[in-house]
Amino acid sequence: MTDKSKDMLIGLVAIVLGSVFLITFIAIEDQVEILALITLTAIAVVVSARMGVSKRISEAFASNEPLMNGAVLVALLVVTFWFREDHFPLLMIATVMLYLTACLGLNIQFGYTGVVNFAGAAFFGVGCYTAAVLNQHTAIPHLMVVVLGGVIAALIGSILILPVLRTRGHYAAVVTIAFGILFKTFLEVNDTLGGPQGLKVPGMEVLGWDFNSNIEIGDEIELSFYLNYVAIGLILSALAFALTRRVERSWIGLSLDAVRLDETAAACFGINIKHWKITAFTLGNFLVGMAGAVFAMMLGFIAPTNFAFGDSLILVSIVLLGGMGSPWGTVVAAGLVILLPEKLQVIQEYRFLLYAVVVILILLFRPQGLLPRGLRAYVPGWRG
Amino acid sequence: MDVGLLGQFVANGMMLGMMYALVAVGFTLFFGVLDVIKFSHGDVLMVGTFAGFSTYLGLSAMGVENAFVQLVGVLVVAVCSMAFLGAVIARYLVLPLKSAPPLNILLITLMLGTVLREAVRLFYPDGSNPKPFPYLLPTDTWSFGSFTLRADSVILLLGGLLVIVGVHVLINKTKMGLAMRAVAQDEETAKCMGINFTMIVLLTFALGSGVAAFAGVMNGLYYNEINFSMGLLLGVIGFSAAIIGGLGNIYGAILGGFLFAALQTVGAVALPFSSAYKDVFAFSVVIALMVWRPTGLIAEKSSERV
Numbered sequence: 001m002t003d004k005s006k007d008m009l010i011g012l013v014a015i016v017l018g019s020v021f022l023i024t025f026i027a028i029e030d031q032v033e034i035l036a037l038i039t040l041t042a043i044a045v046v047v048s049a050r051m052g053v054s055k056r057i058s059e060a061f062a063s064n065e066p067l068m069n070g071a072v073l074v075a076l077l078v079v080t081f082w083f084r085e086d087h088f089p090l091l092m093i094a095t096v097m098l099y100l101t102a103c104l105g106l107n108i109q110f111g112y113t114g115v116v117n118f119a120g121a122a123f124f125g126v127g128c129y130t131a132a133v134l135n136q137h138t139a140i141p142h143l144m145v146v147v148l149g150g151v152i153a154a155l156i157g158s159i160l161i162l163p164v165l166r167t168r169g170h171y172a173a174v175v176t177i178a179f180g181i182l183f184k185t186f187l188e189v190n191d192t193l194g195g196p197q198g199l200k201v202p203g204m205e206v207l208g209w210d211f212n213s214n215i216e217i218g219d220e221i222e223l224s225f226y227l228n229y230v231a232i233g234l235i236l237s238a239l240a241f242a243l244t245r246r247v248e249r250s251w252i253g254l255s256l257d258a259v260r261l262d263e264t265a266a267a268c269f270g271i272n273i274k275h276w277k278i279t280a281f282t283l284g285n286f287l288v289g290m291a292g293a294v295f296a297m298m299l300g301f302i303a304p305t306n307f308a309f310g311d312s313l314i315l316v317s318i319v320l321l322g323g324m325g326s327p328w329g330t331v332v333a334a335g336l337v338i339l340l341p342e343k344l345q346v347i348q349e350y351r352f353l354l355y356a357v358v359v360i361l362i363l364l365f366r367p368q369g370l371l372p373r374g375l376r377a378y379v380p381g382w383r384g
Numbered sequence: 385m386d387v388g389l390l391g392q393f394v395a396n397g398m399m400l401g402m403m404y405a406l407v408a409v410g411f412t413l414f415f416g417v418l419d420v421i422k423f424s425h426g427d428v429l430m431v432g433t434f435a436g437f438s439t440y441l442g443l444s445a446m447g448v449e450n451a452f453v454q455l456v457g458v459l460v461v462a463v464c465s466m467a468f469l470g471a472v473i474a475r476y477l478v479l480p481l482k483s484a485p486p487l488n489i490l491l492i493t494l495m496l497g498t499v500l501r502e503a504v505r506l507f508y509p510d511g512s513n514p515k516p517f518p519y520l521l522p523t524d525t526w527s528f529g530s531f532t533l534r535a536d537s538v539i540l541l542l543g544g545l546l547v548i549v550g551v552h553v554l555i556n557k558t559k560m561g562l563a564m565r566a567v568a569q570d571e572e573t574a575k576c577m578g579i580n581f582t583m584i585v586l587l588t589f590a591l592g593s594g595v596a597a598f599a600g601v602m603n604g605l606y607y608n609e610i611n612f613s614m615g616l617l618l619g620v621i622g623f624s625a626a627i628i629g630g631l632g633n634i635y636g637a638i639l640g641g642f643l644f645a646a647l648q649t650v651g652a653v654a655l656p657f658s659s660a661y662k663d664v665f666a667f668s669v670v671i672a673l674m675v676w677r678p679t680g681l682i683a684e685k686s687s688e689r690v
Contacts, residue, residue, distance in 0.1 A: 116487060163671050166678040169486060170421050174627040175674050181620060182667035189660035309616070313494055320491055350506060356498035360477070363492045367484055 004063070011060035011068050019075040022335075023082050025343065026089045034343050058374070061328070073238060080230050090226035092342055094298060097233030098291040100334040103318045104240045104327060105287030111325030111373075112253060113280035114260030115164060116173050119180035120315035123285045125187070125307030126153040127292020132199040132302060142204045146236075146293045153289020154282045161278055180312050187304035198303025201296045204228070229298040236294060240287050244327045247283075256280055257376070317359050323369025332370055388530025390653075395537055397649035398642075399606055402544035405641025406599035407622025408629065409551060410592030412637040415626070416568035417588045420478055420489045424497035425596055426619015428466055428473070430612065431500050432597025433517075433604050434508060436462035440518055455520040462597040470593025471586040479585065497619065505612040514611040517604035540602050547598055548638060551591070555634065564588055568632065624670050630680025639681060644670070 021041060028034055048054050061068045076093075083089040102124055109115045117123075127149035134145045163175045188196050203210070247253050258266040259276050267273055296302050318337050322329025341351040362370075407429060414422045436458040443454050477496060481489050505511045521536035555561035566574040567584045575581050603618070604610045625644045629636025647669050651662030673681070 110487070160671070163674045163678075167674050168678070170415075170490075170631060171627055171674060171678060171680070173421075173490060174624055175671055177620060178624055178667040178670045181617075182664050182671075185663045185667075186661070189658065189664070309620070310498070313491075313498075316491060317495070320488070350502075353499060353502035353506065356495040356502065359495045360492055360499070363484075363488050363495075364477075364480065367481075367488055 007056075007060040008064050008067065010056055011064060012071055014057045014060070015068070015071045015075050019079050022079050025339070026079075026083065026092065031345065038340075038344075058371070062374070069241075073234075076234060080227065080234070084223045084227060087224050087226055090224050090230050091298075092339060094226055094229040094233040095295070096335050096338045097230065097237045098295045098298075099315070099318065099338055100331060101233070101237045101240045101291035102288040103315055103322075103330045103334055104237070104244045105284040105291070106315055106319050107284075107325060107327065107330055108244060108247060108256075108280050108287070109284035111319060112248065112256040112260060113277060115277050115281050115284075117176050117281070117284065118173055118309075118312050118316060119160075119176040119183065120288060121307040121309070121311035122180045122183035123153045123157060123288040124292040124295070124311070124315070125183060125302075125304075126156050127289035128201070128296035128302045128306070129187070129193060129199070130289070131293040131296040132201040133193075135202040135297065136200070141206070142297065143206055145297075146232075146290050149293025149296075150286040150288075150290035153292065154286040157281060157285035161281060164281060165274055165277055177309070180307075180309050184304050184307055184309070187307070194303075196304060198301060201300055201302060203300060204232070204294070204297040226298070229294070232294055233298075236290060240291075241327055241331075243287075248325075248327075252276075252279075254376075321359065321362060321370055323372040326369065326371050326373035329369050329371035329373070386530055388528075388532075391528075391531035391533075393649050393653050395533065397645045398541060399537055399645075400648065401642035401645030402541055403599045403603055403606075403618070403641075404621050404625045404644050405638040406544060406547060406595050406602070407618055408625035408637035408641045409548070409634055410596045411623055411626035412629070412632055412634055413564075413588050413592040414478075416632045417564060417585050418474075418478065418482060420482070420486065421493070421623065422473070422478060422589070423490055423493040423619060423623065424473065424500060425493075425592070426615035426617070426622060427497040427500040428469060428593050428615070429596040429600040429603075429618060430610075430615030431469065431504060432462040432466035432593075433600035433610050433614070434504055434515075434612075435465045436597070436601045437515060437517060437604065437610060440520075451520045454518070458520065459598065459601055462601050463594040466597035467590035467594035470589040470591075470596075473593075474586050474589035475582075478589070479582065497615070501612055501615065508612070511612055514609050517608045517610050519605075519608060521605055536605065540606055544599075544602060547595060551595060551634065554591070560584075560587065624667070628670055628673050628677075628680055630677075630682035633680070633682045636680055636682035643681075 021037075025034070025037060028037065045054070080090065080093060083093070102120060106117055106120050109117045130149040130152045131145050134140050134148060135142065140148070160175060160179055164172055167175055187193055193199065247256070255266070255271050255276050258269070258271050259273050263273055314337060318333045319330060321337065322331070322333035337355075341355060344351065407425065410425050411421065414420060414425075439458045439461040440454055443457050448454060448457070473493075473496065477492060478489065481492060519536075521539050524535040526533045526535070553561075555564060563574070563579045563584050564587070566577065566579055567581060567588075571581060574584075599618075600610075600615075603614065621644055622641070625640035626637045627640070628643060629638070629640030644666060647666040648662045651665030652659040655661070655665060
């Protein structure tokens with residue numbers, strides 16, 4: 001067997017194992033079993049990391065990218081199809097997809113360009129409220145509304161461009177933190193946007209296809225309507241993922257990295273810092289807003305409490321947990337952060353506490369994230 | 385608007401400003417010595433307030449009824465325990481991460497804040513509900529026409545002022561303050577001069593956290609209600625105040641604290657829209673101020689420009 005096909009095999013086996021794990025993890029309800037599964041997986045991951053298996057897997061992913069991306073997509077479709085009749089698992093999967101899209105947006109902002117954004121939930125909320133208002137009062141096609149959610153988030157984000165460009169480090173952090181709190185307070189006191197009670201969001205409808213009714217095929221088969229949202233979430237996140245990867249690969253990504261690593265040096269080499277910061281900030285907010293619009297239509301109801309500072313923190317921690325600037329890391333982290341608390345009902349009451357402790361431990365002992373971003377490969381297939 | 389109401393708003397604004405300034409002083413102290421932001425500061429304040437509240441309950445249970453003794457007990461326990469907690473946080477969470485990216489430290493301390501908040505909510509008896517904080521100060525009032533001045537406000541304001549003056553004297557006139565300023569200016573050189581770096585950092589964190597606990601007790605005495613989530617907003621406001629004042633500068637922090645309170649008061653009283661928008665207004669002005677002075681009103685001395 002050649003090296004390449006061996007690589008391919010390793011990657012595919014890893015994906016199959018991953019999807020089997022995902023299906024079991026989502027399917028089992030018993031708390032003891034879930035805990036056991038988590039412990040076993042944690043041990044397996046640590047052991048494979050020690051034995052160099054995970055390194056092989058990541059190499060396999062790097063050298064056969066189109067195939068592996070396709071395989072992951074197929075695996076996700078299989079997992080989705082497995083739960084075709086159950087509302088709750090599908091809702092969870094769709095939520096992970098949408099959070100993933102939002103976090104990929106944040107990844108472009110501070111993973112690549114170093115523009116901190118602690119108002120992720122606020123831009124997510126802009127998307128949600130755009131969807132709510134437009135769906136209620138206008139007849140704009142809903143796919144268009146999703147795009148508009150992104151556009152309006154980017155537009156509102158442009159208010160912050162000037163302060164973000166002028167400030168740096170902690171000063172920039174306070175700009176976005178202030179904006180996040182301002183946004184939530186604004187929603188709470190504004191009566192036209194429903195105040196603290198929030199707004200109802202009509203479900204999605206594309207070309208007469210109602211997303212909010214179960215899919216019936218013949219007489220026997222009835223599929224959960226969340227399947228629609230998983231589909232659109234999958235499309236959205238796949239597009240966002242492809243976009244992030246393309247941006248990273250291109251000379252745009254090179255410029256973004258340069259801006260993050262050393263602004264002075266980048267400026268000396270003729271890179272327009274302002275230009276790239278604005279691009280990254282706007283592009284990131286656009287993705288976050290689109291994810292928000294779909295999220296609102298899926299939930300059918302939104303309130304200001306969904307967009308508090310704590311939610312922005314969750315988004316930031318997903319990016320940090322996965323590893324700054326590592327899209328695959330973001331995928332894994334989004335899954336962990338959304339699914340774990342939902343599955344571990346036994347810790348429901350303590351979940352924020354445990355979750356915060358876990359983030360602290362990871363930051364202390366593995367500050368580079370779960371799947372740290374590798375060095376940029378300038379030559380395709382080159383192994384350094 | 386009549387003068388009495390105006391006076392009331394000014395008094396209330398002064399009170400808020402004093403609290404914000406005390407919190408902001410902590411942020412600026414920490415930033416001075418270590419160049420880090422410790423975001424759990426607001427929640428340390430909350431824990432301090434709860435520690436003080438527990439002390440009050442304990443003293444009452446032991447039969448100590450004298451309000452003055454109770455007040456002293458509450459303050460001593462709150463300030464000392466938080467000074468200790470602040471030093472522990474510095475030793476085990478902040479110092480090990482000294483060379484990590486600033487974002488990591490920001491996040492780790494934010495998460496620590498969540499841990500503290502959730503711990504109080506879950507493990508303090510009936511912690512998820514607001515608690516009535518006792519009246520420990522004289523409740524006399526003086527009336528000047530339509531304006532009523534509460535004795536407790538005056539005492540609290542004077543107390544806050546005393547703490548600020550105390551911090552000022554400590555930093556500028558004592559040997560320890562000299563060491564702190566030396567560490568803030570240049571860590572390496574300070575070490576060469578025989579300053580125990582770790583000790584000074586721990587002392588600074590203890591000082592800042594103790595001041596925050598004082599602000600927390602002040603908050604409790606003024607509003608007579610405390611809850612587990614009171615620290616989050618106070619922390620964010622204190623941070624913003626320290627930032628608009630200019631990080632690393634104590635006077636900037638005090639200025640920022642009072643400025644933020646003034647903005648909130650103006651937003652509540654003097655603007656055409658509903659007073660519920662006061663925070664929206666205050667934070668918008670903060671963002672606008674950042675555009676005008678990107679490194680704070682009293683700017684940091686060394687700043688790199690492209």
